Amino acid sequence: MTTQKTTKQKSVPWRAEELNTKRKRLNALRRCYQRTQNNEELRENCKNTYYEEKAKYQATIRKGKLKSSKEYCNLTPSTNPWNTVYKLASNKTNRSLTMTTLRKPDGSSTSDLNETMKVMLDYLIPKDDQTDDTDHHKRIRAEIKEIILTADDRDCTRQSQERHR
Numbered sequence: 001m002t003t004q005k006t007t008k009q010k011s012v013p014w015r016a017e018e019l020n021t022k023r024k025r026l027n028a029l030r031r032c033y034q035r036t037q038n039n040e041e042l043r044e045n046c047k048n049t050y051y052e053e054k055a056k057y058q059a060t061i062r063k064g065k066l067k068s069s070k071e072y073c074n075l076t077p078s079t080n081p082w083n084t085v086y087k088l089a090s091n092k093t094n095r096s097l098t099m100t101t102l103r104k105p106d107g108s109s110t111s112d113l114n115e116t117m118k119v120m121l122d123y124l125i126p127k128d129d130q131t132d133d134t135d136h137h138k139r140i141r142a143e144i145k146e147i148i149l150t151a152d153d154r155d156c157t158r159q160s161q162e163r164h165r
Contacts, residue, residue, distance in 0.1 A: 016064065018060070019057075019060060019061065019064065022053075022056070022057045022060060023057065025053065026050070026053050026054055026057050029046065029049055029050040029053055030050055032046045032050070033046040033047050033049075033050045100116075101116060102116050102119050102120065104119055
């Protein structure tokens with residue numbers, strides 16, 4: 001039995017087929033420019049054409065990257081609102097990262113990162129308000145406060161902890 005090893009190439013989300021075609025054309029123009037050495041007029045013409053196409057190619061790349069990042073930013077909050085929070089908490093973000101503003105419940109917008117984070121946390125993490133408790137919740141709170149004593153309970157001392165290591 002033979003197994004084929006498949007390698008998944010890393011894809012660049014913003015790279016379109018149009019860019020591949022432009023890159024191939026740009027490489028051909030570059031080779032033309034590099035190989036033209038005997039005729040100065042033809043060399044200068046190839047050089048100008050190459051640099052014009054290179055500028056267009058780089059502009060297309062910038063537009064593609066910008067479009068892709070905007071699409072990502074628009075998708076991320078709806079699919080995983082915690083994504084940015086986890087990255088900030090684990091310090092895996094660029095320091096220059098600026099979060100966009102959020103609309104607060106009163107209709108105004110947040111003005112800085114701290115306020116944005118506070119609004120996110122207030123929205124995503126519910127408050128533990130005892131006045132809203134049902135009978136079930138009240139019973140659970142009461143049970144938690146009771147001390148549970150069982151026959152095999154022992155005092156926790158430094159010596160007993162060392163024995164269990």
